[in-house]
Amino acid sequence: MKKIIIGVLFLFFCGEAAFSQYLPKANYNQQYYTWPVGAIKAIVANFGELRANHYHMGLDCRTEQVENKPVLAAADGYVAKVKVEPWGFGRAIYINHPNGHTSLYAHLNDFYPELENYVKVQQYQLKSWAVFLDIPANLFPVKKGQQIAFSGNAGGSQGPHLHFEIRDTKSEKVLNPLLMGMPIADNIAPDILRLAVYNRDISTYEQTPHIYTLKKLNGVYVPANGNIKINAEAVSFAITSYDRYTGSTNQNGIYEAVLYENDIPVSGFKMDSISYDDTRYLNAHIDYRYKAAGGPYLQHLSRLPGNYGGIYKSNGNDGIVDLKNEKTKAITIAVADPQGNTAKLKFSITSTGAASSTQVPNDAVKLFRPGNVNVFENEFVQFYLNEKALYDAFYFRYKKILDAGGRNIFQLHNALVPIQNYFTLKIKSDYFITDTSKAVILRSYGTKKDYVKAVFEKGWYKAKFREFGNFQLLQDNTPPSITPIGFYDRMNAAKLTRIVFAVKDNTEEIEKFTATLNGKWLRFTNDKGRNFVYKFDELCGPGQHELVVTAVDQVGNTTTKTYTFTR
Numbered sequence: 001m002k003k004i005i006i007g008v009l010f011l012f013f014c015g016e017a018a019f020s021q022y023l024p025k026a027n028y029n030q031q032y033y034t035w036p037v038g039a040i041k042a043i044v045a046n047f048g049e050l051r052a053n054h055y056h057m058g059l060d061c062r063t064e065q066v067e068n069k070p071v072l073a074a075a076d077g078y079v080a081k082v083k084v085e086p087w088g089f090g091r092a093i094y095i096n097h098p099n100g101h102t103s104l105y106a107h108l109n110d111f112y113p114e115l116e117n118y119v120k121v122q123q124y125q126l127k128s129w130a131v132f133l134d135i136p137a138n139l140f141p142v143k144k145g146q147q148i149a150f151s152g153n154a155g156g157s158q159g160p161h162l163h164f165e166i167r168d169t170k171s172e173k174v175l176n177p178l179l180m181g182m183p184i185a186d187n188i189a190p191d192i193l194r195l196a197v198y199n200r201d202i203s204t205y206e207q208t209p210h211i212y213t214l215k216k217l218n219g220v221y222v223p224a225n226g227n228i229k230i231n232a233e234a235v236s237f238a239i240t241s242y243d244r245y246t247g248s249t250n251q252n253g254i255y256e257a258v259l260y261e262n263d264i265p266v267s268g269f270k271m272d273s274i275s276y277d278d279t280r281y282l283n284a285h286i287d288y289r290y291k292a293a294g295g296p297y298l299q300h301l302s303r304l305p306g307n308y309g310g311i312y313k314s315n316g317n318d319g320i321v322d323l324k325n326e327k328t329k330a331i332t333i334a335v336a337d338p339q340g341n342t343a344k345l346k347f348s349i350t351s352t353g354a355a356s357s358t359q360v361p362n363d364a365v366k367l368f369r370p371g372n373v374n375v376f377e378n379e380f381v382q383f384y385l386n387e388k389a390l391y392d393a394f395y396f397r398y399k400k401i402l403d404a405g406g407r408n409i410f411q412l413h414n415a416l417v418p419i420q421n422y423f424t425l426k427i428k429s430d431y432f433i434t435d436t437s438k439a440v441i442l443r444s445y446g447t448k449k450d451y452v453k454a455v456f457e458k459g460w461y462k463a464k465f466r467e468f469g470n471f472q473l474l475q476d477n478t479p480p481s482i483t484p485i486g487f488y489d490r491m492n493a494a495k496l497t498r499i500v501f502a503v504k505d506n507t508e509e510i511e512k513f514t515a516t517l518n519g520k521w522l523r524f525t526n527d528k529g530r531n532f533v534y535k536f537d538e539l540c541g542p543g544q545h546e547l548v549v550t551a552v553d554q555v556g557n558t559t560t561k562t563y564t565f566t567r
Contacts, residue, residue, distance in 0.1 A: 022265040023256050023313060025338070026272050029099070030181030034145055036105060037162045038070035039063045041183045042248065044161060047176040048271025048311075049253030050286060050297050053418075054279040055271070056253065057174045058104070058165035059182070063151045067109055067160045071149040074103045074164070079140035079148070082111070082119055082133045086529040089163065090155020093148055096137070096169055106163035109152035115140055120523070127521040154527050173273045176255075178338040185246040189341040190254050192221045192333070193240040196287065196298045197349070199232035200320045202358045204304065205289055205394040205417055209238065214345065221345040228349045233324040235349065236302035238287055243337045259301040259319055260332035267301055267319030269311040281309030283418035284391035292416045301333065306370030306391040306420070323351035364395035381410045381471070382426040382460070389421045403472070407432055413468040415445040426460040427473045433461070438475050438555045440507060445469035451476070451507035453554045479557035480505040482549055485531065491565045498535045505553045512552040518545055542567050 035041050045060035063069040073095055080102065081094035089106035093115070096102050110116050118140070122133055142148055153160045166175045178184060196209035210230065212223045237259065242251035258268035269285070284307035287298040302319025303312045312318075321329060333345040368374040370390040376383055380400060399411040408430065425441065433439050436456035441463045443450045454461035454473065461473055485500040487493065501524075503510055513532055515522045517540060524532040532549075543566065550560045 022258055023268050023270040025270075026175075026179055028175075028180045032097075032099060033074040033103070033166070033177070033180055033182070034072065035061075035183055036072050036074045036103070036164045037061050037063060037151055038072060038147075039151075043184060043245070043252070044250055046243070046252045047174075047178060048255065048274065050282060050299070053283060055274050055282050057274060057276065057279060058106075058163055059177050061162040061164050063160050063162055065160055067150070067152045069151040069162075070147045071105050071108060071151050071162055073142040073144060073146045073148050074166075075099075075101075075144045077103070077142060078138050079115060079135050079142065080137070081135060082115070082131070084119065084123070085130050085132075085155060086526045087156045090157060090527060091149075091152065092155075095142060095148070100169050101175070102167045102169045102172075104163075104165040104167065105149060106165075107152050107154045107157040107161065109150040109154065111149045112147060115148070123523055124521065129523055129525055156528075168273070171275070173275045176272050176338065178255075179272060186243075186337055186339045187246055187341060188244045188337075189343040190241050190243040190335045190337055191251075192335055192343050192345050193242070194296070194298075195223065195333075195345065195347075196238040196240075196290075197228065197230060198236045198238070199230070199355050200234040200236045200302070201232065201355065203393040204236075204287065204300075205392050206358055209287065209290065209298070221343065223347050227347050229352050230349060231352050231355045233351050233354045234320050234322055235351075236300065236320050237331070237333065238298035238300045239333060239335070239345070240296050240298055241335050241343075254299070254335050255337045257299065257301060257333060257335045260330075260334070261321055262330050263332065265315075266317065266321075267303075267312070267314040269299075269301070269313070271311060274309075274311065278309045280420060281307055281311075283420070284309065285311065288391075288418045289416045292418075304370070304391040305393075306388065308388060321349070323349070324354075327351045361395050361397070363397050363399070365398045366396055367393060368396045369393045376412075380408065380428050381412070383412075383423050385419065385423050386421055389419050389423065391418065391420070407472060407474075410471045411469075412471060415448075415467055415469045417468060419466045419468070422464045422466045424462050424464055425471060426462045427454070427471065429456070429459050429461060430473065433473065433475050435475060435477075436461075438477055438557070440474050440476050440555060441465075442472045442474055443467065443469050444472075449508075451509055451554070476507055476553065476555050476557065478506045478553075479559045480510060480551040480553050482551055482559050482561050484563070487563070487565075489563045489565075491563075492567075493565045494567050496536070498533055499547070500534075501532045501549060502530075503532055503551045505551075505557075507553060509554045510551055511554045511556075512550075514550045516548045522547070536567075540567060 042062040043059050049056035075097050077095045077097040080096040083092040091108040092106040151162045166177050195212040198209050214221045215224045241254045243254050256270040284304045328350040336342040374385045397413050401409050439454040439461050440451045441454045452463040454463045481504050483502045487499050524534045547563045552558045
């Protein structure tokens with residue numbers, strides 16, 4: 001009996017050690033950084049969380065659902081860059097630190113006064129509100145805890161918060177701030193909600209996975225209906241799993257997951273550092289087809305053949321479990337957070353034989369494979385995908401239909417298969433296009449529409465895309481509209497604090513907006529791509545003024561309006 005107990009304890013501790021050693025955690029100074037905002041120490045999103053076409057690359061720090069909380073330098077350093085853009089980060093500050101890291105603070109309102117004035121001068125010199133400025137080293141030194149800005153809701157933000165990142169300055173890889181002593185209390189293990197099993201003798205895009213609901217038994221997750229039997233000889237797994245923090249009900253992203261085959265770790269992933277060059281590989285990390293069709297996130301525990309992202313480690317089989325010879329295997333999936341809180345899913349899986357081969361769809365044109373250059377061309381449409389464009393194989397489908405006006409629509413597969421890289425689509429010229437400079441290609445799928453300017457070349461129109469869908473060549477002759485809000489020609493604007501214009505285009509793509517006051521460029525902001533706003537400053541003093549505003553769409557259609565007003 002004593003030997004049995006010792007053996008069980010040995011296996012238990014070896015299993016725990018294997019889990020911690022298989023994906024070792026980076027070791028950082030736990031006191032280097034301070035919390036970056038003067039608000040409650042809490043987050044609404046963590047590093048590596050799953051988003052549309054990308055991983056979330058930092059922490060979303062709570063600002064108590066209001067704007068203008070003080071944003072603080074997380075450590076000593078100097079302001080190295082400032083970005084202002086309508087989407088994305090909105091208004092952001094980058095600080096370089098002596099330890100080789102860069103911290104980033106995004107969705108800001110005003111910067112601190114000296115920096116705000118500097119940025120404004122640069123915008124007027126460059127005649128551009130949207131800027132990405134490299135600032136000379138040590139022009140703006142900062143100390144740990146110094147206020148550098150006010151929090152806001154600028155750019156791609158959906159509500160007031162501070163987006164905070166820590167990057168390796170040289171490589172620009174984004175690092176997980178929760179590994180660096182951030183004061184987020186967490187003693188709760190992740191939740192594992194469901195298990196998906198795939199037959200890996202066929203593509204993940206040519207099947208619907210077997211989904212198993214889970215229950216907890218003695219602290220361990222197991223399939224609700226018992227151990228698994230499957231008609232396949234090579235399988236892989238995916239899970240729906242979330243992490244939670246003490247005192248919070250938010251479903252945040254998980255930090256790591258490891259797959260064990262007969263108690264041996266064979267594959268796993270860890271969210272400790274991700275490059276922005278790799279963030280789109282999220283589409284290979286999840287079952288993209290299942291999610292795009294309206295299902296939940298399923299995170300693969302195996303690397304798809306075309307996934308070159310850096311979060312995975314495997315024993316050489318990329319997480320595919322071979323059931324051909326050993327028909328039954330014991331599987332453990334361990335999911336952990338940065339603090340080491342761990343949840344486990346355990347079951348056995350048995351092969352009942354090989355599945356029948358995949359039926360080639362009747363409407364399939366050809367099989368596209370990852371790692372290959374995949375080409376499609378006919379008399380109407382042409383494109384090719386480079387060898388790193390696809391994550392898994394699929395049977396490509398094509399169809400040509402006509403709209404109500406008799407114009408061609410080309411159905412290039414569907415948007416349920418993701419593409420990593422842009423590809424050039426060419427569509428043959430037709431008689432509808434009378435002005436080659438005004439041609440656009442419309443990509444649509446469901447309710448989403450994207451218009452891209454098309455370039456005419458040797459009888460073909462070409463544009464770049466990185467999603468499949470329905471494509472149509474159109475001519476855009478409609479100029480943008482410019483509508484003043486609360487402002488009109490010959491107005492006495494003495495009581496106004498700002499001038500606002502709503503600018504819209506039929507393709508929703510405004511290429512350029514320009515405003516001049518008495519012949520001089522005037523700074524209009526354009527947060528979230530909605531309205532263009534000028535807040536009165538020293539450039540518009542008392543007296544009579546002439547304001548000229550011009551909007552240009554992506555094919556050059558132009559609208560110009562002139563207003564006179566007094567202050």
